[in-house]
Amino acid sequence: MIAILKHGTTQAQTEHLIAWLRNMDLDVHMSQGQEVTILGLVGDTSRVDMELLGSLDIVDSVKRVSEPFKQANRKFHPCDTVVEAGGARIGGGHFGVIAGPCSVESEEQIIEVATAVKAAGATILRGGAFKPRTSPYAFQGMKDKGIELLMKAKKATGLPVITEIMNIRALDLFEDVDIIQVGARNMQNYDLLQELGKTNKPIMLKRGLANTLQELLMSAEYIMSEGNENVILCERGIRSFETYTRNTLDLSAVPVLHELTHLPVVVDPSHGTGKAKLVPPMAAAAVAAGADGIMIEVHNNPSCALCDGAQSLTPAQFSDLSLTIQKIREAVR
Ligand code: PEP
Numbered sequence: 001m002i003a004i005l006k007h008g009t010t011q012a013q014t015e016h017l018i019a020w021l022r023n024m025d026l027d028v029h030m031s032q033g034q035e036v037t038i039l040g041l042v043g044d045t046s047r048v049d050m051e052l053l054g055s056l057d058i059v060d061s062v063k064r065v066s067e068p069f070k071q072a073n074r075k076f077h078p079c080d081t082v083v084e085a086g087g088a089r090i091g092g093g094h095f096g097v098i099a100g101p102c103s104v105e106s107e108e109q110i111i112e113v114a115t116a117v118k119a120a121g122a123t124i125l126r127g128g129a130f131k132p133r134t135s136p137y138a139f140q141g142m143k144d145k146g147i148e149l150l151m152k153a154k155k156a157t158g159l160p161v162i163t164e165i166m167n168i169r170a171l172d173l174f175e176d177v178d179i180i181q182v183g184a185r186n187m188q189n190y191d192l193l194q195e196l197g198k199t200n201k202p203i204m205l206k207r208g209l210a211n212t213l214q215e216l217l218m219s220a221e222y223i224m225s226e227g228n229e230n231v232i233l234c235e236r237g238i239r240s241f242e243t244y245t246r247n248t249l250d251l252s253a254v255p256v257l258h259e260l261t262h263l264p265v266v267v268d269p270s271h272g273t274g275k276a277k278l279v280p281p282m283a284a285a286a287v288a289a290g291a292d293g294i295m296i297e298v299h300n301n302p303s304c305a306l307c308d309g310a311q312s313l314t315p316a317q318f319s320d321l322s323l324t325i326q327k328i329r330e331a332v333r
């Protein structure tokens, strides 16, 4: 349920109303825009007498929110959320360019790629340390050593870093990580989401391989309901009957999510297509569709990459893509 307050309501009146609502065992979330203040009520709102609430002097209107996602809902929070991470911003007109290798492989590799993507305009460095691989015999990532190397690359370039967490037991290792990624395979690992909700770290939540947008938003809700509102959503392709591409990149997710939620939406065309040659056109399409950022896998030597070489751009290809993206952003602004 949301209560829209009248223009001119004082802070004291608002606080008084919030206290009254909290007394009914409701969680109250305030969204203060320039024009309107909205109180979002979460909990058993059946106890709220909508007519009484709506008749108060300071209340303009009261509406039920039918969707099961509340805090992620744009009705609760009409303005775009801007997530800040280590100096980078994503959302509300701030565009995030996340680039780097699928996996951290060595100090030379991550420093070389980090330096190259920064020079080409990346705002955030990616690099997997804990890798969720389909085969237990495939390279599983450098784990804690990988995070150490990412930190060296962060120090060398000044870029904030994003890396994936697979198990909450590893959380201590993520202290200096700027954005924690929850991968597609863990999108519905509710224990993990709730634990991450207790931190104040920005979380990038990737859409599951076979999950609906509503399920993605419900997973975001698991993080937000524990108090962490710094959530970025990522469309990375879903399973379909098509086998030419690794996944089917659902770009309609971008305008749909922008309608349903205030959270920023990033698109990952690397996992979305699985083929390097398809990454630039789909990244361009994502920007044209209104994405708040893109995530691109870049490797200094894709043919020798330990993971996802086929979908990785070279630094030179990424640099060309970065220019294209700038032009498209200017055109659609
Ligand atoms: C990744 O970004 O490193 C990754 C494993 O992606 P996804 O979870 O989307 O498969």
Ligand code: MN
Binding pocket: 102, 103, 271, 297, 307, 308
């Ligand atoms: Mn990858």
